[in-house]
Amino acid sequence: MSSLLYRLGRATARGRALVLAAWLALLALSGGAALLLGQGTDDTFAIPGSESQETLDYLGHVFPEMSGAQAQLVVVVPEGQRVDTPANREAVEAAVGEIEEVPDVALVANPFDEDVHDVVSPDGRAALIAVPLDVDIEDVSERTRSDIAAIAEDLRADIGSGAEVHTGGKAFEELVPEFSIVEIIGVAVALVVLLVLFKSILAAGMPLITAVIGVGVSVGLIMAVTVLTPISSTAPMLAVMLGLAVGIDYALFILSRHRDQLAEGVEVEESIARAVATAGSAVLFAGVTVMIALLALFVAGIPFLTTMGIAAAGAVAIAVLVAVTLLPALMAFAGRRLRPRTPRRARNGRGRPARAGLAAKWVRGVTRAPVITIVVLVAGLGLISLPGGSLQLALPNGGSEEEGAPARDAYDALTEHFGPGYNGPLLVVADIIGSHDPVGVVDGIAGDIEEIDGVQTVPLATPNRDADTGVIQVIPSSGPDSEETKQLVQTLRDHEEHFADAYGVSTSVTGLTAIAIDVSDQLGDALLPFGGIVVGLSLLLLAMVFRSIWVPIKASVGYLLSVGAAFGATALVFQHGHFAELLNVTETGSVISFLPIMLMGILFGLAMDYQVFLVSRIREDYVHGGDPHRAIETGFVSASRVVVAAAVIMFAVFAAFVPEGMATLKPIAFSLAVGVFVDAFLVRMTLVPAILSLLGERAWGLPPRLDRKLPAFDAEGGALEHELQLADWPSPDSAEVVSARELSLTDDRGRVVFSGVDTHLLPGGLLGVHGSGPSGKTALLYAIGGRVPGIDGDLKVLGRVVPQHARAVRTRVALIACRDTDTPADEARTALSDGLSLLLFDDLDAVVNTGQRDALRTLLARPVTPDGTPAGVVFTCQDPNLLLDILPPTRLSTIDLSRRLVEVP
Numbered sequence: 001m002s003s004l005l006y007r008l009g010r011a012t013a014r015g016r017a018l019v020l021a022a023w024l025a026l027l028a029l030s031g032g033a034a035l036l037l038g039q040g041t042d043d044t045f046a047i048p049g050s051e052s053q054e055t056l057d058y059l060g061h062v063f064p065e066m067s068g069a070q071a072q073l074v075v076v077v078p079e080g081q082r083v084d085t086p087a088n089r090e091a092v093e094a095a096v097g098e099i100e101e102v103p104d105v106a107l108v109a110n111p112f113d114e115d116v117h118d119v120v121s122p123d124g125r126a127a128l129i130a131v132p133l134d135v136d137i138e139d140v141s142e143r144t145r146s147d148i149a150a151i152a153e154d155l156r157a158d159i160g161s162g163a164e165v166h167t168g169g170k171a172f173e174e175l176v177p178e179f180s181i182v183e184i185i186g187v188a189v190a191l192v193v194l195l196v197l198f199k200s201i202l203a204a205g206m207p208l209i210t211a212v213i214g215v216g217v218s219v220g221l222i223m224a225v226t227v228l229t230p231i232s233s234t235a236p237m238l239a240v241m242l243g244l245a246v247g248i249d250y251a252l253f254i255l256s257r258h259r260d261q262l263a264e265g266v267e268v269e270e271s272i273a274r275a276v277a278t279a280g281s282a283v284l285f286a287g288v289t290v291m292i293a294l295l296a297l298f299v300a301g302i303p304f305l306t307t308m309g310i311a312a313a314g315a316v317a318i319a320v321l322v323a324v325t326l327l328p329a330l331m332a333f334a335g336r337r338l339r340p341r342t343p344r345r346a347r348n349g350r351g352r353p354a355r356a357g358l359a360a361k362w363v364r365g366v367t368r369a370p371v372i373t374i375v376v377l378v379a380g381l382g383l384i385s386l387p388g389g390s391l392q393l394a395l396p397n398g399g400s401e402e403e404g405a406p407a408r409d410a411y412d413a414l415t416e417h418f419g420p421g422y423n424g425p426l427l428v429v430a431d432i433i434g435s436h437d438p439v440g441v442v443d444g445i446a447g448d449i450e451e452i453d454g455v456q457t458v459p460l461a462t463p464n465r466d467a468d469t470g471v472i473q474v475i476p477s478s479g480p481d482s483e484e485t486k487q488l489v490q491t492l493r494d495h496e497e498h499f500a501d502a503y504g505v506s507t508s509v510t511g512l513t514a515i516a517i518d519v520s521d522q523l524g525d526a527l528l529p530f531g532g533i534v535v536g537l538s539l540l541l542l543a544m545v546f547r548s549i550w551v552p553i554k555a556s557v558g559y560l561l562s563v564g565a566a567f568g569a570t571a572l573v574f575q576h577g578h579f580a581e582l583l584n585v586t587e588t589g590s591v592i593s594f595l596p597i598m599l600m601g602i603l604f605g606l607a608m609d610y611q612v613f614l615v616s617r618i619r620e621d622y623v624h625g626g627d628p629h630r631a632i633e634t635g636f637v638s639a640s641r642v643v644v645a646a647a648v649i650m651f652a653v654f655a656a657f658v659p660e661g662m663a664t665l666k667p668i669a670f671s672l673a674v675g676v677f678v679d680a681f682l683v684r685m686t687l688v689p690a691i692l693s694l695l696g697e698r699a700w701g702l703p704p705r706l707d708r709k710l711p712a713f714d715a716e717g718g719a720l721e722h723e724l725q726l727a728d729w730p731s732p733d734s735a736e737v738v739s740a741r742e743l744s745l746t747d748d749r750g751r752v753v754f755s756g757v758d759t760h761l762l763p764g765g766l767l768g769v770h771g772s773g774p775s776g777k778t779a780l781l782y783a784i785g786g787r788v789p790g791i792d793g794d795l796k797v798l799g800r801v802v803p804q805h806a807r808a809v810r811t812r813v814a815l816i817a818c819r820d821t822d823t824p825a826d827e828a829r830t831a832l833s834d835g836l837s838l839l840l841f842d843d844l845d846a847v848v849n850t851g852q853r854d855a856l857r858t859l860l861a862r863p864v865t866p867d868g869t870p871a872g873v874v875f876t877c878q879d880p881n882l883l884l885d886i887l888p889p890t891r892l893s894t895i896d897l898s899r900r901l902v903e904v905p
Contacts, residue, residue: 002277002720003804005284009276009328013269016329023326027213030220038223040138050518051493055429055510063464063471069137071145072169073099073129073152074413075111078162082124084112091158092127098151099131104144106134118459118475126417133171138230140171149406168410170512187212189652190248197252197645198259203338206255206330211247214322218243218315225311235308237665239315241672242602245653246290246316246609249646250283250323253613255338256642258331262339272328277720280324282612287320289541290605296533297601300526302519305594309601316605363636366686367629367693374694377687381561381678388567392575392590393524394481395516415479421456424480424513425473428492430499431506433468441503442470448495448502449474454488470505480513481590489514520593530597534604535560543702544710545612546619550699554691555615558683559607563600565682566675570595574667583670584659591667598668603675606650610684613646614639618692619700628696632689640685647680723801726794730760736796737761737838737872738784743793745779753779754897757793763837764870765891766860768844768880771898777876778842780897784874785840786810798838813838818846825855828863835865841875845882857886 012019075092077083089112096110111119111127119128131148133140149167156165187208194204218239222231258275266274294316297309331338366373414422430445432438446461449472460473474492478484492509499507535556542552570591572578577588618635622628654676657669692699702710730739744755754776761767769777782788784797786806795802797809814831816839818824824847828839847853863871877883880894 002281003723005280005324006273006277006720008324009273009280010269012276012325012328013272013332016332019325019329020333023213023217023322027216027220030217030224032220033224034220034222036224037227039226050515050522051508052510052514052518055427055508056515059427059429059469059471059510062466062469069133069135069140069171070169071131071133071148071167071171072410072414073131073148073155074164074166074168074410074417075127075129075155075159076164076166076413076417077125077159079125081162083127084120084124088127088159091155092129094158095151095155096129098154099129099148102144102147102151104133104135104140106132116459118457121417123417126413128414128418128422131169131171137170145172164409164413166406166410166413168407168414172410173407186244186653186656189656190244190649193645193648193652194248194252197256197641198340200338200341202334203255203259206327206334207248207251210251210322210327210330211244211319213326214247214319215240215243215315217322218318221314221318222311229307230304231307231311232304234665235311238308238312238598238668241653241657241665241669242290242312243315243319245650246287246606247319247322248649248653249609250287250319251327252646252649253283253642254279254323254327255331259338259340262336268332268335272331274720274724275331276324276328281720282609282616283320283323285541285545285612286605286609287316289537289608290316290602292537293534293601293604296530296537297597299530299533300523300594300597302522302594305523305597308594308598312602359637359640360633362640362685363633363689366690367632370690370694373690374687377682377690378561381565381682385561385564385568387569387571387576388564390575391567391571391596392481392483393520393593393596394590395519395593419456419475419477420479420482421476421485424485425475425511426485426489426492426509426514427511428472428474429508429510430470430472430503431468432463432470435503435505438463438467438470441505442472444503445470445499445505445507446472448499449492452488452491452495454478454484454491476513479589480516485513486517489517516593523593523597527596527600531600534600538604538608540710541608542611543706546615546700547702547710548619548700549702550691550695551615551619554688555607555611558679558687559604561687562607562675562679562683563603565678566599566603566671567596569674570667570671573670583666585666595668595671599671599675602672603679606676607679607684610643610647610680611688614643614684615688615692618689622700628699629693632692636685636689643680643685647676650676650680720804723804726796726801729794729796734799735763737763737765737798738767738874739794739796740784741794743780743783743791743795745776745783745788745791757895757897759893759895761872761874761893763872764863765872765893766887767872767874768883768887768892768894769874769876769897770878770880770894771896772878775897777897780895781840781842781874781876782815784838785813785815787815812836813840815840816842818843822849823852825852825859828856828859832859832863832865832871835867837865837869837871839863839871839873841873843877844875845877845879853886860886861888 073095075083075088077088082088092112093110096108099105099108109116109119109130109132111129119130120126133144145167148171152165152167156163159165191204191208194207195201198204219236222236222239225231254275257279258271261271261274262268291313294309294313298306300306411423414420428445428449430442432441435441442461442463446458449455450458454477456475456477458472458474460471463470474488476485476488478488489509496507499505538556538559539552542555543549546552573580573583574585574588574591577585580588614636617639618631621635621638622631651673654669654673657665658673729741730736738759738761740757740759743757745753747753757780759767769780771777779788783791783795783802786797786802786809789803789806791803798812800809802809814828814836816824816827816831818841821827824841824844828841831839844856847856860873863873865871875883880887880892
């Protein structure tokens, strides 16, 4: 992968004008597509297959007045007055008549009619005008809202001075996030951090430019896709929040590496290619982990959450593409102007700062007594996590809006004068098609429900026009997002058997409040399998990157500590109200249902980001120096500056959404800000060095069997650095077919298969690898053919470094197992005619057919491809003396592996 990124970085640097034009064109096209195709967002929270959703869908067919959106007018008169005076009744009756003519209105309930109950408050000061609509929430027109609001304003004037008429209900709730000054604040903070880090306006501006372009493309594409599928309003805002954060961070990592290389004298184009290959590999790894975690949101089985995860993953993918294409193009335009102006401090032999200041003091302090550091941090984070166990989840409603919003005022007025349950009514639907007394059955069910604890009143119980479905409206004694209402829904469902026995009808519970409860429950149930996927994925990916058991374990434990602390802090603020006023949180009690699963997915990717950039530097220094404790300090000092800057930027972007952001996004942004702070500064930069110090040598290494089976992911581009070191080896103009130096291989049991192999094979040459018994000759042959991972040493085949280019080598090499074929010579001729320039024969002495041996003698005398290129030949055998009749001795060299085999107990 690093080799591919190296070529990509060089190509984008050379074609910088075309790359820049392509991204600007994509930005324009995505914006145009959003304007032309965008259908707006859809905030319908539904769970296909759930009782509440299926019942509501059924009501849409048999009782549409009860299944659509609902508007409300809450009339409140001053203290000491009554709302039901004759003059007020007349004004309300006139307003009801006007509302009946408004588009989308199914019916209007006059609160003073004899058939309408429990819609005048006990204190006599307030009346509720319910306005059911015959369309869903997302289909309510702006004209309907404005007409009802105008009628409400006229009603307020007719009632007189001091009266209030609030418009609310789902039809008036404005829970759609909007772009605001918040995003600019986050970008401004990021600019300040980048200026401090780079001390250059040009360098500081590049990550911001690329991130903004990436976010623009992402949002444009998300809005354009609404023509094909509904997307919630949170999706584009989440894309903005994530796109800005990771877009700036990914560009920061690559740009920092590029500037370091420029300071060391590397040429611009070469530096860009290396930065994209090395830091870009880590960016790709981090981006892929974020995307996988976001896409794993499908485990919840909720369509709107799945589409949100896909949209956010798309934004991260675009951020990665921008970082490895557009950023290199801009760096190429800037040329050597990105080279740091200030002279770098004296460096040691590894190119690291000789003096590190605060970073060195910090890492020495946390590793001086690692056990104390670990105990204090784990205990402290565990204590902060405790409130998270009682975190209440709910979907947003009118009470989630900012103070002063019309729907919030109506919500508060209902709570004050009628009780919190009026903001979250439930519907019990009865199938009465087989009943001979539909009215009596519905009234009986309503009477039984009134006796249930937690029910405040049952204001409506009626069959539909066809008398096949009955609807009973239930007002809970508690608010829509309370545990008491959740328990009431379960109690009503538990009574379904009772209603069947008593009345011979089937019942079910629905309504927007019941659907919200079902959504929250399903999301809660999905947390454990989702967490298992995320933690399991982190263990696997980090083992691939760091070739270690303990590093992935501590990374996953640290991630869980970060998540727990974020949950706990969010519960303290948004549920218990601590520091709520300071953070401009006007409503406490519960947080949006999908916060936990979104936090776990996003924070996982960010945690892996910091883990890779910090621990990979420590591992690099350990591999080169061999001292695990010294490597912790030098690696930490090397990576800490960039990691701190990245974490501060990420924290600032998320934190900017908290004080002035929309109520729906505030808890998500807050939890992410806390999670980033805890994970970057307390876990990765404090706990990780302490654990590594405590483990010492044991922190690094995999069991050989697992090491061989587990794929490798070169997240820091080490493979590319090895390839670049071999660019002019064995000589700049070398035509060797096979070049090997100190080549060795160890098996799963720790036994050395072969070691110390040095060879150089020219085109047309023959190399015989022989040895009796298990000498490793076949393993060496397969290693040359690009089919054995995990080899140590230097190996070039057909000018390509192996194993980095093993796939390409396999396409240009013919491997012929002589024991498994009767026609090795024919296969070799076919390979040469196909242009393959290296022939590998395993067990060549197994060929006993006279005709095939004669054919091999002719072929090996002059192995050439159709264009006249001489091919190299490598073969294995027990004893090369048995092949003298078919081998040309003048071009033959041999390796006796039986003398190189080393047994390791």
